[in-house]
Amino acid sequence: MTRGATRAALFAGGLAAVAALPLVGRAWRSGGEPRCALDGVALDASRRVRVVEDGGAERLLCCVACGDRWLAAAAEPVRAAFVADEATGAEVPAGEAWFVRSRVAAFPVCACFVHAFAREEDARRHAAAYGGEILDGKARPLRGRARRGARESARTRQGGKR
Numbered sequence: 440m441t442r443g444a445t446r447a448a449l450f451a452g453g454l455a456a457v458a459a460l461p462l463v464g465r466a467w468r469s470g471g472e473p474r475c476a477l478d479g480v481a482l483d484a485s486r487r488v489r490v491v492e493d494g495g496a497e498r499l500l501c502c503v504a505c506g507d508r509w510l511a512a513a514a515e516p517v518r519a520a521f522v523a524d525e526a527t528g529a530e531v532p533a534g535e536a537w538f539v540r541s542r543v544a545a546f547p548v549c550a551c552f553v554h555a556f557a558r559e560e561d562a563r564r565h566a567a568a569y570g571g572e573i574l575d576g577k578a579r580p581l582r583g584r585a586r587r588g589a590r591e592s593a594r595t596r597q598g599g600k601r
Contacts (some may be wrong), residue, residue: 475501477509478549485528485547488581489521502546503538503553507580520581524557525565531555533581537562541571553580 440448473482477497488506490498493515500506506520520533525545537556545554553574554563566573574580 473499474498475505477501477505480505480548483546485523485525486551487523488533489530491518491520493518502548502551503555503580504547504549504551506533510581522555522581524561525554526556526558526561529557531557538574538580539566539569539571540574541565541569543569543571 474480475482477500480501482499482501486502488500488503488504488509490500490509492498492513492514495518498509500509503522506522510517510520521530522533522536523529524531524536531595535557537559539554539556539562540552541554543552543554544549554562554565556587561594562573565571
């Protein structure tokens with residue numbers, strides 16, 4: 440093999456290796472811990488958001504902020520959105536959750552300051568302790584393109600204040 444042919448083969452091999460790196464990285468990470476569908480950050484079970492698309496596909500997101508961005512960019516409405524209750528880690532329909540924006544980061548990696556709670560008492564306690572405010576009405580997160588039934592709780596539809 441001539442010197443020029445060797446260089447060309449090495450160059451082509453190098454290009455192929457660089458082109459394969461993203462595929463190898465994705466395959467390597469896919470077997471590991473769950474990651475945010477939006478930014479790839481490792482999930483914290485006590486802060487995660489789960490979105491169920493109309494087609495049934497589920498997307499896991501690392502925090503309320505990423506969940507909001509995901510819903511805002513969704514091409515179609517989603518069937519449902521769920522959040523982890525910060526007090527217990529239990530999953531709660533987003534339409535039934537209480538959200539608090541406070542001075543304490545809920546998920547520092549994404550600079551998310553919105554906390555989710557299943558119980559009003561926990562949300563109010565957090566708001567009082569950390570200078571937060573209860574988010575209601577149009578300020579509620581995870582409203583995005585979710586269908587009406589997916590983002591509102593039965594209590595809200597029956598006239599209860601949220």
